[in-house]
Amino acid sequence: MSTFNLIKAAFTQPTLLIEGRKKKGFHVFLYMILLSIILSLPVVFQSMDILSSIKEDGDKIVQKLPEFSIEDGKILTDKKDSGFIYQTNSMIFTFDPEGKRSKNEVEADSVGGVMTIALLKNEAVIVMPTTGSTADMLDSNSFSLPYTATQMRIINKEFLNKMLTGNSQGMLLFVFVLLISAFMIFVSFLVDLIMMTFFANIFVRTRMIRLKFSEVFKILVYCATIPTLLTMALQFIWPSFPIGSIALALTLLIYFNIFPKPTRPNRKNKK
Secondary structure, three states: OOHHHHHHHHHHOHHHHHHHHHOOHHHHHHHHHHHHHHHHHHHHHHHHHHHHOHHHHHHHHHHHOOOOEEEOOEEEOOOOOOOEEEEOOOEEEEEOOOOOOOHHHHHHHOOOOOEEEEEOOOEEEEEOOOOOOHHHHOOOOEEEEEOOOHHHHHOOHHHHHHHHHOOOHHHHHHHHHHHHHHHHHHHHHHHHHHHHHHHHHHHHHHOOOOOOHHHHHHHHHHHOHHHHHHHHHHHHHOOOOOOHHHHHHHHHHHHHOOOOOOOOOOOOOOO
């Protein structure tokens, strides 16, 4: 059964979602990514008001930044005592090549509606703004990028200048927040699905249904279609409503109802 037909079945004939157990792992993985991107859209749009004011802050940040580079997994600069913290109503930016601050301190300083970017000695730390129901969707809104990663070597003053103040700044930040949010939600989504699979696996065993753990997991992914779309819609309409837990419960409810209920033998009345 194709992915399109499984999506269609989620709305028209949920019992057919059991066919999701036959899908290849790669297809299920791609569908999870799609659902994660859908879930991240409210997070991105709720953050756009914050992102729109970052350009002005970016000009001031770039002026304070010394020339620096990433070498051997560390941030290096020739200027001594060049670390600083720049804070406004929209963001907190930390530059700490001396290693005076830790990730925990950066996370502790961040507040709900502010984006936090910290270039520490050995890693970059990003704390996403948690506005509305964003906090309910993300188990953790912080993300670390060690400088040992090859992709991190491109970070320098010129790179930040283009990202924070360039003409394409709005699109870059939109894509950046979308990717980071989607990754965080994907990890949270994966953990939730694994936990639900344990309970769902117990359910099928009590019904004497032979399904492997991996097959139960695949079925749950496709059962999450309607809850995902509902979550996205409600986050746009009612951002303060904690929909995350309800979406998990709805996913399990759809899963439980795709299996036929056990029939009880009829008992004849005794005369």
